[in-house]
Amino acid sequence: MFFVPENRNHRSLIAQLLLMTVAMFGFGFLLVPLYDVFCEITGFGGRTNAEAKSVIEAPDLTREIRVEFVTTVNEYAQFKFAADMDSMSVNPGKMYFATFTATNLASDDKIAQAVPSVAPTTAAEYFTKIECFCFESQEFVAGEERAMPLQFIVNPDLPDYVDTITLSYTFFDTARVAAITEN
Numbered sequence: 001m002f003f004v005p006e007n008r009n010h011r012s013l014i015a016q017l018l019l020m021t022v023a024m025f026g027f028g029f030l031l032v033p034l035y036d037v038f039c040e041i042t043g044f045g046g047r048t049n050a051e052a053k054s055v056i057e058a059p060d061l062t063r064e065i066r067v068e069f070v071t072t073v074n075e076y077a078q079f080k081f082a083a084d085m086d087s088m089s090v091n092p093g094k095m096y097f098a099t100f101t102a103t104n105l106a107s108d109d110k111i112a113q114a115v116p117s118v119a120p121t122t123a124a125e126y127f128t129k130i131e132c133f134c135f136e137s138q139e140f141v142a143g144e145e146r147a148m149p150l151q152f153i154v155n156p157d158l159p160d161y162v163d164t165i166t167l168s169y170t171f172f173d174t175a176r177v178a179a180i181t182e183n
Helices: 008-042 121-126 174-182
Strands: 065-073 079-083 087-090 095-104 110-119 127-132 138-140 145-154 164-173
Touching (some): 079 110, 095 110, 110 121, 110 174
Parallel strands (some): 065 164
Antiparallel strands (some): 065 087, 110 138
16 A cells, blocks of 8 residues: 655655656656767767768878777677788878678577777768668578678768878677666
Protein backbone atom coordinates (compact mmCIF):
# COMPACT_ATOMS: atom_id res chain seq x y z
CA MET A 1 0.00 0.00 0.00
CA PHE A 2 1.23 3.47 -0.90
CA PHE A 3 1.74 5.89 2.00
CA VAL A 4 0.11 9.32 1.56
CA PRO A 5 0.87 11.79 4.35
CA GLU A 6 -2.02 13.76 5.77
CA ASN A 7 -0.08 16.96 6.20
CA ARG A 8 -0.48 19.30 3.21
CA ASN A 9 3.21 20.31 3.35
CA HIS A 10 4.27 16.69 3.05
CA ARG A 11 2.03 16.12 0.02
CA SER A 12 3.45 19.22 -1.65
CA LEU A 13 7.01 18.07 -0.96
CA ILE A 14 6.32 14.60 -2.36
CA ALA A 15 4.71 16.08 -5.47
CA GLN A 16 7.69 18.35 -6.01
CA LEU A 17 10.14 15.48 -5.53
CA LEU A 18 8.22 13.27 -7.98
CA LEU A 19 8.09 16.10 -10.52
CA MET A 20 11.84 16.68 -10.14
CA THR A 21 12.51 12.94 -10.57
CA VAL A 22 10.46 12.82 -13.79
CA ALA A 23 12.19 15.98 -15.07
CA MET A 24 15.66 14.54 -14.35
CA PHE A 25 14.77 11.27 -16.09
CA GLY A 26 13.45 13.20 -19.10
CA PHE A 27 16.57 15.35 -19.26
CA GLY A 28 18.81 12.27 -19.07
CA PHE A 29 16.78 10.60 -21.81
CA LEU A 30 17.17 13.67 -24.08
CA LEU A 31 20.92 14.12 -23.51
CA VAL A 32 22.00 11.67 -26.24
CA PRO A 33 19.89 13.17 -29.06
CA LEU A 34 20.76 16.70 -27.93
CA TYR A 35 24.47 15.83 -27.91
CA ASP A 36 24.18 14.29 -31.38
CA VAL A 37 22.55 17.46 -32.73
CA PHE A 38 25.18 19.62 -31.02
CA CYS A 39 28.01 17.53 -32.52
CA GLU A 40 26.44 17.58 -35.98
CA ILE A 41 26.06 21.36 -35.94
CA THR A 42 29.45 22.20 -34.43
CA GLY A 43 31.59 19.28 -35.61
CA PHE A 44 32.46 18.74 -31.94
CA GLY A 45 33.74 15.30 -31.05
CA GLY A 46 35.35 14.73 -34.43
CA ARG A 47 32.17 13.57 -36.09
CA THR A 48 32.08 13.48 -39.84
CA ASN A 49 29.20 13.12 -42.28
CA ALA A 50 27.05 10.04 -41.67
CA GLU A 51 25.85 9.60 -45.25
CA ALA A 52 27.31 9.87 -48.72
CA LYS A 53 27.86 13.31 -50.20
CA SER A 54 28.73 14.37 -53.70
CA VAL A 55 31.56 16.84 -54.20
CA ILE A 56 33.43 18.47 -57.04
CA GLU A 57 37.17 17.95 -57.16
CA ALA A 58 39.32 21.09 -57.13
CA PRO A 59 42.79 19.92 -56.04
CA ASP A 60 45.23 22.25 -54.32
CA LEU A 61 48.48 20.70 -55.54
CA THR A 62 50.56 23.20 -53.55
CA ARG A 63 49.55 21.65 -50.22
CA GLU A 64 49.86 18.16 -48.74
CA ILE A 65 48.01 16.82 -45.73
CA ARG A 66 48.88 13.61 -43.96
CA VAL A 67 45.81 11.45 -43.26
CA GLU A 68 46.43 8.78 -40.64
CA PHE A 69 44.18 5.75 -40.19
CA VAL A 70 43.68 4.30 -36.71
CA THR A 71 41.47 1.30 -35.98
CA THR A 72 40.25 -0.31 -32.79
CA VAL A 73 37.88 -3.15 -32.08
CA ASN A 74 35.42 -2.87 -29.23
CA GLU A 75 36.33 -5.30 -26.46
CA TYR A 76 33.15 -7.32 -27.01
CA ALA A 77 33.54 -7.72 -30.77
CA GLN A 78 35.10 -10.90 -32.11
CA PHE A 79 36.67 -9.20 -35.11
CA LYS A 80 40.03 -8.36 -36.53
CA PHE A 81 39.90 -4.90 -38.11
CA ALA A 82 42.68 -2.82 -39.65
CA ALA A 83 43.42 -0.20 -42.27
CA ASP A 84 45.30 -1.57 -45.27
CA MET A 85 47.74 1.34 -44.92
CA ASP A 86 48.64 3.39 -41.83
CA SER A 87 48.58 6.77 -43.57
CA MET A 88 48.66 8.60 -46.89
CA SER A 89 49.60 12.04 -48.16
CA VAL A 90 46.73 13.85 -49.86
CA ASN A 91 46.15 17.11 -51.67
CA PRO A 92 43.09 18.99 -50.42
CA GLY A 93 40.31 19.04 -53.00
CA LYS A 94 41.33 15.72 -54.57
CA MET A 95 39.40 12.48 -54.10
CA TYR A 96 41.17 9.50 -52.51
CA PHE A 97 40.45 5.86 -51.81
CA ALA A 98 41.49 3.72 -48.87
CA THR A 99 40.49 0.23 -47.80
CA PHE A 100 40.06 -1.43 -44.46
CA THR A 101 39.89 -5.16 -43.82
CA ALA A 102 37.65 -6.81 -41.25
CA THR A 103 37.49 -10.47 -40.29
CA ASN A 104 34.75 -12.15 -38.29
CA LEU A 105 36.65 -14.34 -35.82
CA ALA A 106 33.48 -15.87 -34.39
CA SER A 107 32.00 -19.23 -35.34
CA ASP A 108 28.63 -17.64 -36.08
CA ASP A 109 27.32 -14.83 -38.26
CA LYS A 110 27.75 -11.28 -36.94
CA ILE A 111 26.62 -7.76 -37.75
CA ALA A 112 29.14 -5.02 -37.15
CA GLN A 113 29.23 -1.24 -37.36
CA ALA A 114 32.22 1.06 -37.63
CA VAL A 115 31.99 4.40 -35.82
CA PRO A 116 34.33 7.12 -37.15
CA SER A 117 35.87 10.17 -35.58
CA VAL A 118 38.36 12.74 -36.81
CA ALA A 119 41.13 14.51 -34.93
CA PRO A 120 41.78 17.35 -34.57
CA THR A 121 38.08 18.05 -34.13
CA THR A 122 38.39 21.26 -36.18
CA ALA A 123 39.23 19.10 -39.21
CA ALA A 124 36.00 17.07 -38.98
CA GLU A 125 33.94 19.58 -40.96
CA TYR A 126 36.58 19.60 -43.74
CA PHE A 127 36.86 15.81 -44.06
CA THR A 128 34.07 14.49 -46.30
CA LYS A 129 33.37 10.82 -46.90
CA ILE A 130 31.94 10.14 -50.36
CA GLU A 131 31.58 6.39 -49.81
CA CYS A 132 32.18 4.61 -46.53
CA PHE A 133 31.58 1.21 -45.02
CA CYS A 134 30.65 3.10 -41.84
CA PHE A 135 27.40 4.41 -43.35
CA GLU A 136 25.68 1.04 -42.81
CA SER A 137 26.00 -2.04 -40.64
CA GLN A 138 28.06 -4.83 -42.18
CA GLU A 139 26.85 -8.44 -42.16
CA PHE A 140 29.57 -11.10 -41.86
CA VAL A 141 29.20 -14.86 -42.06
CA ALA A 142 31.32 -16.93 -39.68
CA GLY A 143 35.02 -16.55 -40.49
CA GLU A 144 34.43 -14.09 -43.35
CA GLU A 145 37.15 -11.58 -44.25
CA ARG A 146 36.17 -8.53 -46.28
CA ALA A 147 37.85 -5.46 -47.75
CA MET A 148 35.76 -2.37 -47.09
CA PRO A 149 36.15 0.84 -49.13
CA LEU A 150 36.45 4.44 -48.06
CA GLN A 151 36.34 7.27 -50.58
CA PHE A 152 37.04 10.73 -49.18
CA ILE A 153 38.10 14.28 -49.91
CA VAL A 154 39.64 16.96 -47.71
CA ASN A 155 38.15 20.40 -48.31
CA PRO A 156 40.78 22.93 -49.50
CA ASP A 157 39.40 25.39 -46.92
CA LEU A 158 41.01 23.30 -44.17
CA PRO A 159 42.90 25.75 -41.91
CA ASP A 160 46.59 26.07 -42.78
CA TYR A 161 47.73 25.06 -39.30
CA VAL A 162 46.25 21.56 -39.78
CA ASP A 163 48.81 19.39 -41.54
CA THR A 164 47.75 15.99 -40.16
CA ILE A 165 44.27 14.49 -39.87
CA THR A 166 43.68 11.29 -37.95
CA LEU A 167 40.67 9.24 -39.02
CA SER A 168 39.83 6.74 -36.32
CA TYR A 169 37.31 3.89 -36.54
CA THR A 170 36.01 1.73 -33.72
CA PHE A 171 34.42 -1.51 -34.85
CA PHE A 172 31.46 -2.81 -32.82
CA ASP A 173 29.50 -6.07 -32.80
CA THR A 174 26.04 -4.49 -32.95
CA ALA A 175 24.23 -7.52 -31.53
CA ARG A 176 26.56 -7.61 -28.53
CA VAL A 177 26.23 -3.86 -27.93
CA ALA A 178 22.43 -4.13 -28.13
CA ALA A 179 22.43 -6.97 -25.59
CA ILE A 180 24.62 -4.97 -23.17
CA THR A 181 22.50 -1.83 -23.40
CA GLU A 182 19.28 -3.80 -22.79
CA ASN A 183 20.58 -5.12 -19.44
